[in-house]
Amino acid sequence: MTAPAILPERGLADRLTAFFWRHPKTFLALLLTPPLLWLGVVYLGSLFTLLLQSFYSIDEFSGMVKPEFTLKTYAELLRPSNFDVILRTLLMSAAVTLGCAVLAFPIAYYAARFARGRWKAVFYLGIMLPLWSSYLVKVYAWKLILAKEGIITWASEATHTTAILNAVLALPVIGGNSLSTSYIGMFLVFVYVWIPYMILPMQAALERVPTSMLEASQDLGASRSQTFRTVILPLALPGVIAGSIFTFSLTMGDYIIPQIVGNSANFIGMAVYQLQGTAGNIPLAAAFSMVPIVIMLIYLSLAKRAGAFDAL
Amino acid sequence: MPSERASLGLKIAAIGGLLFLHLPILLIFLYAFTTEERTYAFPPPGLTTEWFGVAWRRPDIWEALWLSLKVASVATLLAMILGTLVSAAMSRTSFFGREQISLLIILPIALPGVITGISLRSAFGVMDIPFSTWTIILGHATFCIVIVYNNAVARFRRLSVGVLEASADLGANAFQTFWHVLLPNLGTALLAGGMLAFALSFDEVIVTTFTAGQQATLPIWMLEELIRPRQRPVTNVVAMIVFAATFLPILAAYYLTRTGSETAGAGK
Numbered sequence: 001m002t003a004p005a006i007l008p009e010r011g012l013a014d015r016l017t018a019f020f021w022r023h024p025k026t027f028l029a030l031l032l033t034p035p036l037l038w039l040g041v042v043y044l045g046s047l048f049t050l051l052l053q054s055f056y057s058i059d060e061f062s063g064m065v066k067p068e069f070t071l072k073t074y075a076e077l078l079r080p081s082n083f084d085v086i087l088r089t090l091l092m093s094a095a096v097t098l099g100c101a102v103l104a105f106p107i108a109y110y111a112a113r114f115a116r117g118r119w120k121a122v123f124y125l126g127i128m129l130p131l132w133s134s135y136l137v138k139v140y141a142w143k144l145i146l147a148k149e150g151i152i153t154w155a156s157e158a159t160h161t162t163a164i165l166n167a168v169l170a171l172p173v174i175g176g177n178s179l180s181t182s183y184i185g186m187f188l189v190f191v192y193v194w195i196p197y198m199i200l201p202m203q204a205a206l207e208r209v210p211t212s213m214l215e216a217s218q219d220l221g222a223s224r225s226q227t228f229r230t231v232i233l234p235l236a237l238p239g240v241i242a243g244s245i246f247t248f249s250l251t252m253g254d255y256i257i258p259q260i261v262g263n264s265a266n267f268i269g270m271a272v273y274q275l276q277g278t279a280g281n282i283p284l285a286a287a288f289s290m291v292p293i294v295i296m297l298i299y300l301s302l303a304k305r306a307g308a309f310d311a312l
Numbered sequence: 313m314p315s316e317r318a319s320l321g322l323k324i325a326a327i328g329g330l331l332f333l334h335l336p337i338l339l340i341f342l343y344a345f346t347t348e349e350r351t352y353a354f355p356p357p358g359l360t361t362e363w364f365g366v367a368w369r370r371p372d373i374w375e376a377l378w379l380s381l382k383v384a385s386v387a388t389l390l391a392m393i394l395g396t397l398v399s400a401a402m403s404r405t406s407f408f409g410r411e412q413i414s415l416l417i418i419l420p421i422a423l424p425g426v427i428t429g430i431s432l433r434s435a436f437g438v439m440d441i442p443f444s445t446w447t448i449i450l451g452h453a454t455f456c457i458v459i460v461y462n463n464a465v466a467r468f469r470r471l472s473v474g475v476l477e478a479s480a481d482l483g484a485n486a487f488q489t490f491w492h493v494l495l496p497n498l499g500t501a502l503l504a505g506g507m508l509a510f511a512l513s514f515d516e517v518i519v520t521t522f523t524a525g526q527q528a529t530l531p532i533w534m535l536e537e538l539i540r541p542r543q544r545p546v547t548n549v550v551a552m553i554v555f556a557a558t559f560l561p562i563l564a565a566y567y568l569t570r571t572g573s574e575t576a577g578a579g580k
Binding site: 010013014016017020024028031032034035036038039040042043044045046047049050053103104106107109110111113114122123125126127128129130132133134135136137138139140141142143144145147149150151153154192195196245249250252253254255256259260268269272273276282285286289292293296300 | 317318322323325326329330332333334336337339340343351352353354355393394395397398400401405407413416417419420422423424425426427428430431432433434435437438450453454457485486487488508511512515517518521522531534535538539547551554555558559562563566
């Protein structure tokens with residue numbers, strides 16, 4: 001007697017298994033329905049509500065939201081006071097992105113090309129831990145550092161460089177009463193908080209530069225700096241662009257740092273927060289938040305064309 | 313390459329960069345022991361451990377901590393279920409709309425948090441949903457899905473289809489295969505994803521300010537102290553707690569996924 005090739009069914013579980021085997025599409029739909037329902041309803045639904053609100057306006061007399069389609073609210077964004085906020089945010093985002101790229105490069109370069117064994121792990125954890133550790137704690141730490149009575153002032157007094165610090169603070173526009181109330185301070189905190197997002201994609205891109213290409217470059221008579229400029233940098237560029245997506249977007253949307261550090265100048269994130277909260281002007285807040293969305297969509301499509309997505 | 317040694321300048325810049333990333337956090341620890349209550353004077357005039365006792369006796373801190381733990385646990389659980397489901401579907405099947413779904417999953421962290429926050433807020437407003445613990449959880453679970461997804465999908469890709477087929481050939485049904493083959497293989501990746509999601513949720517402040525109403529999670533409590541400081545050293549003690557509560561899960565996640573080619577935190 002030979003054993004049957006097909007085992008007998010042992011109840012519901014087996015029957016379901018057979019059903020899924022015959023209908024893989026149904027199984028797929030079953031897997032996807034809960035997460036898609038969640039993201040579709042909770043997330044896309046809310047985003048859509050926001051978009052809708054941005055086409056409403058506020059009644060000037062009653063202060064109530066008028067649910068009629070209008071572009072008036074978007075026109076308000078072009079008012080000098082509001083447009084300044086957008087411009088300031090974009091400038092800060094660009095500066096922070098540049099600062100992150102410059103500071104991140106040596107770390108990423110060393111971690112990708114020279115760190116081996118133990119040091120590789122040290123660098124990996126050394127970048128990963130600040131990336132994931134508490135955002136507020138990091139901001140708070142800088143509040144301590146930049147305070148007028150804080151460690152920087154102390155260090156400059158101890159090294160007799162107070163004059164330099166004062167000269168920096170006396171700079172027009174970016175200077176201020178103390179580091180914690182100036183644009184310089186805000187810039188430093190932004191760079192500190194977002195720099196891991198720049199290092200990681202940069203390091204990934206640098207790690208993918210094949211050693212054979214560097215050898216070829218040397219065989220063809222290039223000096224070290226020539227190899228660096230003409231081989232390594234262009235190949236690392238997609239990584240830099242990938243990192244800049246994060247640093248730019250995160251700076252643009254942040255409203256905690258400008259609130260805690262800096263001269264209380266308004267930024268897009270803060271404007272959104274204040275407009276929806278104390279001012280109760282949800283339509284204008286919604287219109288304001290469309291600015292980062294549109295800019296990021298343009299940025300992402302440009303980055304995609306530059307091949308940055310492969311470096312993510 | 314003959315010149316395979318880093319120049320001194322590069323070495324200093326790289327190590328200096330790492331120090332730049334870590335020293336500020338150590339400073340928090342120092343300030344938690346300072347005897348100076350009103351300013352951030354450096355160096356601290358004296359050291360004391362009394363602030364730990366003060367923080368211990370503050371009911372508002374305990375309430376905030378409890379709310380944060382509750383939110384992070386439930387949000388992590390939801391994100392783990394939803395993230396695993398979607399990563400199972402996305403791991404190897406190609407189907408219509410796959411690209412769009414993957415964009416949808418990363419959107420909550422690709423767009424600035426303030427956007428997620430205000431959209432949820434306006435949606436709650438339109439639908440007259442009162443703020444509660446659940447409104448916070450709703451927001452947190454949304455951006456935690458991608459964290460679990462990232463970790464699980466990498467592990468799914470490494471898992472060969474052959475193992476699942478072998479299990480079926482040996483007579484296991486789908487549920488037995490899931491329990492005896494799939495889950496043990498996915499286990500550590502899911503755990504790592506869950507820990508990172510927990511750390512992210514425990515620490516989140518930007519979305520939470522929009523969805524919490526009058527409730528205070530621990531980060532919101534901290535934010536209020538930052539804007540209107542009362543007892544500054546107590547804030548430092550809380551900062552240390554928050555740091556530890558996020559640091560330990562991250563470290564655990566690193567060790568859980570270290571052996572694989574995938575990495576736990578690649579992209580927050």
